Amino acid sequence: MTISTTTSRVSYTANGSTDVFAYTFKIFSDSEIKVYVDNVLKTLTTHYTVSGAGESSGGNVTFTTGNTPANLEIVALARNIARTQATDYVENDSFPAETHEAALDKLTMLVQDVDNTVTGDIFRFSESVTDAGTVTITKTAAQRASKLLAFDTSGDLQATQEIGVYQGNWAASTAYAIRDLIKDTSNNNIYICNTAHTSSGSQPISSNADVAKWTLIIDAAAAATSATAAATSATAAATSATAAASSATAAASSATSAASSATSATSSASTATTQASAASTSAAAAAASYDNFDDRWLGDKASDPSVDNDGNSLLDGAAYFNTTNNVLMVYDLGGTTWNRTTPTSSDQTKINTVSGIQANVTTVAGISSNVTTVAGISSNVTTVAGISSDVTAVAADATDIGAVAAKATEIGRLGTADAVADMAILGTADVVTDMNTLGTADVVADMNTLGTADVVADMNTLGTADVVNDMNVLGTSGNVTNMNTLSGISANITSVAGIAANVTTVAGISANVTTVATNEASVNRYSDEYTISASAPVSPSEGDLWYDSSNNVLKVHNGSSFVAVTSATSGITDVVDDSTPQLGGDLDLNGNDIPASESVKGFSIAMAICL
Numbered sequence: 001m002t003i004s005t006t007t008s009r010v011s012y013t014a015n016g017s018t019d020v021f022a023y024t025f026k027i028f029s030d031s032e033i034k035v036y037v038d039n040v041l042k043t044l045t046t047h048y049t050v051s052g053a054g055e056s057s058g059g060n061v062t063f064t065t066g067n068t069p070a071n072l073e074i075v076a077l078a079r080n081i082a083r084t085q086a087t088d089y090v091e092n093d094s095f096p097a098e099t100h101e102a103a104l105d106k107l108t109m110l111v112q113d114v115d116n117t118v119t120g121d122i123f124r125f126s127e128s129v130t131d132a133g134t135v136t137i138t139k140t141a142a143q144r145a146s147k148l149l150a151f152d153t154s155g156d157l158q159a160t161q162e163i164g165v166y167q168g169n170w171a172a173s174t175a176y177a178i179r180d181l182i183k184d185t186s187n188n189n190i191y192i193c194n195t196a197h198t199s200s201g202s203q204p205i206s207s208n209a210d211v212a213k214w215t216l217i218i219d220a221a222a223a224a225t226s227a228t229a230a231a232t233s234a235t236a237a238a239t240s241a242t243a244a245a246s247s248a249t250a251a252a253s254s255a256t257s258a259a260s261s262a263t264s265a266t267s268s269a270s271t272a273t274t275q276a277s278a279a280s281t282s283a284a285a286a287a288a289s290y291d292n293f294d295d296r297w298l299g300d301k302a303s304d305p306s307v308d309n310d311g312n313s314l315l316d317g318a319a320y321f322n323t324t325n326n327v328l329m330v331y332d333l334g335g336t337t338w339n340r341t342t343p344t345s346s347d348q349t350k351i352n353t354v355s356g357i358q359a360n361v362t363t364v365a366g367i368s369s370n371v372t373t374v375a376g377i378s379s380n381v382t383t384v385a386g387i388s389s390d391v392t393a394v395a396a397d398a399t400d401i402g403a404v405a406a407k408a409t410e411i412g413r414l415g416t417a418d419a420v421a422d423m424a425i426l427g428t429a430d431v432v433t434d435m436n437t438l439g440t441a442d443v444v445a446d447m448n449t450l451g452t453a454d455v456v457a458d459m460n461t462l463g464t465a466d467v468v469n470d471m472n473v474l475g476t477s478g479n480v481t482n483m484n485t486l487s488g489i490s491a492n493i494t495s496v497a498g499i500a501a502n503v504t505t506v507a508g509i510s511a512n513v514t515t516v517a518t519n520e521a522s523v524n525r526y527s528d529e530y531t532i533s534a535s536a537p538v539s540p541s542e543g544d545l546w547y548d549s550s551n552n553v554l555k556v557h558n559g560s561s562f563v564a565v566t567s568a569t570s571g572i573t574d575v576v577d578d579s580t581p582q583l584g585g586d587l588d589l590n591g592n593d594i595p596a597s598e599s600v601k602g603f604s605i606a607m608a609i610c611l
Contacts, residue, residue, distance in 0.1 A: 003108045006115075008079040014069035024058040024079045028106065033072050035061055036076040037069050081109045131155065145515070165517050166325060174199045175527045181217070183326065188220035190326055218326070226488035227481065304329065304338040338505065354483055355490045365480045377434075387427025421498050536562055566601070 006023070014023050014037075027033050030050040035042045042048055049065045052059010061077055069075050085101040089095070137144070152158045167174070170182040170191075180193040186203040195213040205214050295308045300322035308314055316333030329338045359481040405411075413419060425431060437443060449455060461467060473479060487494065494502065506513065516523060531537045534550040542559040555562040 003105055003112075006112055008109070008112050009077065011074060011076040014071060014073045014075055016071035017068065019063040019068040021061050021063075021075050021077060022058065023052075023061060023079075024081055026056050026058065026109070027053050027079055028081070028102075029053050032079065032081050033061065034078045034080045036074075036078070038073045039076075042067070079109065079113060081106060081113055082109065133157070148509075165513065165520065165523075170199065170203060170205065172199050172201065175524070176213075177523075177527065181326070182214075188224075189216060189221070190218035191215060192217050217492060219492055223485045223488035226484045229484070279330070293473060293479055297478060297482065299478075340510075350495055351486055355487045356485045358483060362480070362484075365475055365477075387424045387431075390427035390432075461580065 003026075008025050010023055010025075027050075030053050031044060032053070033050060035044075036360065044050065046064070048061050048063045050061055055162060085103070085106075087099060133154060137149075137157060139147075139158075150158060166181040167176065168183065169185050175196075175198045176182070176193045177196050178193055182191055182193070183189070184191060184203050184205045189205065189278055191205055191214040193213060194215050196593075197210060197213050199210060201208045201210065202525065205211055275301050295312065295315055296318050297312065298305055298309055298318060300323050301320045302324050303322070305320065306314070308318060314331050314333070316331065318331040320329055321327075322329050327340050329340060331338055414423065426435070438447070450459070462471070474483070529541075529543070530545045532547045532549055534548070536548075537544065537546055540546070540557045540562070544557045544566075546555045546557070546562055547553075548555055548562075554565045556565050557563075
């Protein structure tokens with residue numbers, strides 16, 4: 001056969017039920033195809049079986065019972081031809097075309113596999129880059145330990161960049177390396193070191209002389225200010241609710257006015273009943289939403305929790321803030337592990353959206369008492385049903401009856417069973433009091449405002465199930481606090497999102513970071529014993545190294561002073577390496593003679609002694 005395509009990989013998005021996935025390229029045996037589910041390599045016969053080996057059109061991969069990929073998982077099939085040559089030609093024997101073509105096919109497939117690896121799986125420069133420089137790493141494992149891959153000032157690859165670690169609270173006279181993290185105890189702000197230096201002065205970092213050597217990561221001070229502002233808003237909302245209740249009590253009107261407005265009051269009562277029911281439903285939903293949120297956001301913890309705040313099993317996606325490492329952690333139920341996390345670009349967009357409507361969220365949180373008040377009047381509505389004695393009292397009012405008689409049509413409507421039942425409800429003392437309250441000028445003005453088309457449209461929007469559910473979630477005290485906190489650090493979150501690639505890189509070398517943390521004493525010792533500066537280190541110890549950047553000379557302390565180790569330009573470590581040696585002083589033969597002519601290492605030395 002011929003190889004007319006370079007396709008050697010295929011991927012699918014699973015739907016949770018399909019367990020057969022086709023591959024369209026040739027393989028010679030079942031073991032020559034790799035199967036991945038969400039980047040996890042699966043095992044032949046244990047997780048899947050293969051059909052179609054040897055067929056030029058390919059075949060199928062069938063997952064075994066219990067191993068069907070879940071919905072939205074990515075299934076990837078990749079050819080992996082064995083790196084062996086099994087064709088054996090016997091001298092003077094026949095030369096079968098099929099056997100020869102199969103061998104050529106295998107070689108072509110191997111070349112394609114290697115090409116896929118070189119062009120798709122290995123970090124490399126684009127063909128358009130003509131100044132890639134030196135990309136060969138010459139450092140030993142010991143020299144590379146606890147270092148990052150980086151490009152030097154010439155653009156060449158090197159593995160000498162130190163990794164910073166969390167150093168705890170900031171302290172003066174401390175050597176900090178690039179990417180070291182510290183906490184400013186004066187305001188709880190978190191900073192990352194951008195320039196290696198030895199600290200001096202005092203906190204806060206924002207007014208320290210070395211502030212330019214630090215980058216603010218978490219602005220805890222601003223978050224505290226936001227929390228204070230939220231508390232002030234809540235107090236103001238509570239004051240407004242109290243004032244509204246006082247205004248309602250002072251606004252009672254007469255029973256005659258209520259009777260003349262019976263028709264409209266009946267409609268209003270029905271609306272009030274409906275709204276009270278909706279408010280009660282919202283309150284129950286809010287309670288359920290709070291419990292649901294509390295099961296997912298566990299607050300601040302010093303270490304990974306094994307259960308949620310109610311003592312129940314952890315939910316997938318549950319999160320908490322680790323105060324030991326000052327990092328946000330998220331729970332992976334599939335792996336039953338807590339993982340470090342930072343916002344993705346999509347999550348950052350959502351956070352920015354919430355930050356932009358913080359005023360609305362604060363407003364919703366501030367009227368929670370009003371919602372509770374509405375839910376608490378359901379018993380009053382029920383009480384209205386027992387108003388038969390009030391109806392009798394109304395019958396004794398002849399003047400009012402005459403007025404009512406002129407409303408035959410309206411009376412006909414009121415005489416229906418439903419209307420009678422409604423009026424019985426309206427006649428109770430509590431409802432009369434409520435209607436008196438509703439009849440005050442302030443309340444009437446408020447209801448007129450609420451009755452406008454725009455407000456009705458807004459309330460209809462707010463009354464939809466999705467929005468009610470969203471407001472219940474947002475209205476919980478914990479969520480309000482968290483959103484106020486997020487609002488205060490929106491700039492920092494945006495900054496973290498901007499370095500997502502760097503964070504991902506650090507996450508990928510977590511083992512190295514852990515190694516550095518474990519060997520912190522050695523790292524600190526290295527920092528203490530090796531210095532790069534224009535002037536000699538203060539209070540050195542014997543054996544300390546100092547690179548004199550003013551003269552470009554590496555020096556070592558011999559116990560009394562720093563002396564040069566070697567030339568920084570020519571690298572002379574032995575006299576024989578110097579083609580033009582010169583003595584820096586008189587030569588003391590120490591009682592020995594130098595022959596007039598001597599051969600040293602193949603070179604003839606002639607000496608003339610002048611007296």
